[in-house]
Amino acid sequence: MARREIDLNRCLFHYTNITCNRCQEICPQNAIHNREIDREKCNDCGLCTAVCPTGALQSSTDYDSALTAVQNLTPQVLMCQKVASNAMPCLGAINRRLLWALAEKQPLAIDTSRCSACNPAVHSWLEQEIKACNQALSAAGKAPIKLVHVKDTPPPPPKVARRSFFRSLFHAASDTATEIAQAQTERQFAFDPVIWLSKQAVTPCPLFPSLTLHSSCTACGLCTMLCPEKALQLDTTDTDRKLRFHPLKCTACSLCVNNCPQGSLKLLPRFNGLTEFPLEAGHPPISPANSDNSSAFNLQRG
Incomplete structure (x- = not known):
């Protein structure tokens, strides 16, 4: 059962002249209705986080720390928890602008090899976002994002030395109590991709409005x-x-x-x-009429 909530103080629903249902429209589980998330249906894929324009989604995943951990890897590899236990549960929260921030300055790889079987909606989303980011990277003369398959490497059980056995036994009761208390405490993290991007020295590219x-x-x-x-x-x-x-x-x-x-x-x-x-004498400049961007704007996810 996933623990996700919508922060109504950040959600666009209370503004005038605007209607936003991006999270509800993209949810493959139909778990979102009227700004409420059905925890029994939600599979914690994170697609709602990827498309929310105001960072209104709260979850038990600390995406900020997870992305920072990827930056500390050499080489950088985006993985889900099926590959690395300390990674994010699912890569659905990743969008093209986050990919750009990771791949702009150093090569980036991503393991989507399990996504198609695990969550087809996430797989389709990531294909779309990776393609868009790779186009921007190519135009900037930078290395494209590589698709990789990282082997499952479950950590071996820790070895307990004979001298440490009784010490471990002594602390087992208190450690178990702490784990139970932590499990009963629902920690929620707010993640706004804009805030994370603002902390990076990112160069604006055509992926941005x-x-x-x-x-x-x-x-x-x-x-x-x-x-x-x-x-x-x-x-x-x-x-x-x-x-x-x-x-x-x-x-x-x-x-x-x-x-x-x-x-x-x-x-x-x-x-x-x-x-x-x-704004000089009430006559600000108008974007050049012959710009490739002069066509009407259509809202797009991510």
Whole structure:
């Protein structure tokens, strides 16, 4: 029985002009309904975590520590608990931007060899995300993510020396009591991929969204107040005003677009390099019309 919950304080449901059912739509177990998770149905695959735009999913998995542990491996290898006992239960929580953060600076391998038989939905998801990340890595002249198969290596039972036998027996009762207490305590971890990405020295790439700002903007600042990930920042001085956009923090939730009183904002699926929009005399620059990203934006998972 998986222990997952949705933090309603972070969920988009209480905002106006926005509807988000990403977690419910992607769940292969149909375990999510009306922002509640059926623990009997949930298999802890983590796909809901991968697509949530606000990091509202809480679980018993410490994804932050698990990703950091991968970075400390040489070479880096993403594995699930079927391969390594200290890994995350399932790789479903991984999306293309997390893959980029891991693979941008050093080679990355991932073991998905068991995913198809274990959870077909996770296997399809990872295929899609790895393909998208590899395209970005290729465009940047970096090594693609390698698919590997890591052999199961269960640790051998620990050997107890004769002198240590009675000492171990003496501590067994207290250790067992501690383990029981820990098992009865449900530890929940909040994981927001944006927060983890912000701690990495990640270079924005086309896997991240982009923003355009039109001349109708009045610099009211509503978008900066609404953005749940603080991807927008309004800088105002006596002589200069500009809107700053942080692509690493943007999850394309569309809160800013749908609630802008002037309809001045537009999201694009691929980052185009623009991060600052000067607001001079009420006429900020418009993204070039001939940009490849000028097509309408469609929300995409991950």
